[in-house]
Amino acid sequence: MTITEKILAAHSGKEQVSAGELINAKVDLLLANDITAPIAITEFKKIGAKDVFDRERIAFIPDHFAPQKDIKAAEQCKMLRDFSKEYNLGLYFEVGRMGVEHALLPEQGLVVPGDLVIGADSHTCTYGALGAFSTGVGSTDVASAMATGECWFKVPESIKFIYYGKLNKWVSGKDLILHTIGDIGVDGALYMAMEFEGETIASLPMSGRLTMCNMAIEAGGKNGIIVPDEITEHYVKGRAKREYKFYSSDKDATYAEIKEYDCSKIPPTVSCPHLPSNTKPATELSSVTIDQVVVGSCTNGRIEDLREAAGIIKGKKVNPDTRMIVIPATQQIYLQAVKEGLAEIFVEADAVFSTPTCGPCLGGHMGILAKGEKAIATTNRNFVGRMGHPESEVYLSNPAVAAASAVLGRIGTPEEVI
């Protein structure tokens, strides 16, 4: 069996499962945010369950339109708080304690290797980086699981992606996943598990692994997953709030397909409007002027990402025709960035240093684009209207390319500014 099949089997009380099988599985943790939890709460109440299945395994995180951007958003956030009080939920994160959900939960050790996690947010697939099975579902799925602690799944087929060779300078997990999506397309892994492995992954830090699994959904994947190793152990040790288990794929496991990538041939990569699969080397886009740069999100808002961007922009200024918005993904990352002097570097460079929020990534608040404006962002989607006006444009990149582009006022590479 693959690691995905093993985790699904273990959570459905079966010795073995295989691709295509429908199972009902126990959930270790479920989550929802201020956009999706209101529907989950309404639907949960319709079920008429006496209580939630486990008050320590339901995480409610107001992060999308929080800090509350308008009255309607405030009402939605309040639903989460009221419900959490009513049911005495242990994992409600108020503004000031919250962060972007998929950065917060691994950081706090609330998701651990071997877990089965569902979330009413498509980027729930992020936790596969820890060797967990995690996938995005709808609010009604979460409502049902809040009552029963279970969820139905079709066991996915797996595609194995093998990465070998040394990473080029300024190439990170983001470039590997953008390149992969560019290769297979936005439905290249539809309904499937994307299992990432190979020597390059073996030496990729956890931050890069989280970025890769985060974007599995952009290829249509059900989950992204990496077999846990020493890097995983190092990350979860001292952090994990529950016992964890390392699963691995058998040598004779079945894969629908095996893809191999020579990483020495992957340059800093940018996804052009309006699909994540529309990738080009950053060097080919130097004619694209940029109005806004965003460094943040569940994809690239971790401390390593902020360090990378700060390293480029230190002692320089954001181009006068460009604005730069830096959003640490959690309070802990925010504080760390302050302590390390990263916040100062950004502010000195004329960038905005924001409190944690999903904010502009989904066109919510804190950096919306006007008609005709172009942004380069370390986020995950560049669909029409994603960051604002339907006639604005979003380019996706890693933090180093985003920071270099902020200095240049156009898309560019770190070599051009260092």
Next chain:
Amino acid sequence: MILKGKVWKFGNNIDTDAIIPARYLNTSDPDELAKHIMEDADKEFPSKVSAGDLIVAEANFGCGSSREHAPVAIKAAGIQAVVAKSFARIFYRNAFNIGLPIFESEEASGKIKEGDEIEVDADKGIIRNITKNEEYTAKPIPPFMQELISAGGLIEWTKKRIKAS
């Protein structure tokens, strides 16, 4: 169940941001959401669409976000069903969970044009193009999904399970 109506045609990779842009997600009221249905794919769509119409699209319909607001908005706009070559997986689950009929058919997706009058026999999985006098077959709905449909959606299905246990 027979679903008969006029078709609005869309292309590949219609994402959930196009179906219901995030800027309207500070509410989950279905009627409010319906006012902005498909707005970023076709600005005029909310004023053009009528209750009883159907959507036919190409591959990977509903990709992107997990927002259940997408199928909810389609349903609230009075659209009877969506036929596509393929659906993104979270949208697929959400549609069954909330009771929006969806059908996968490469042939129907390829041959049906905007403005065609079609008739979907939901139980038999047959799509008839009245305008062109053609008939296409949809992929069979998996037995578990049929169970969800006959229960009246996931919430009703869950209620039954809780009662039975």
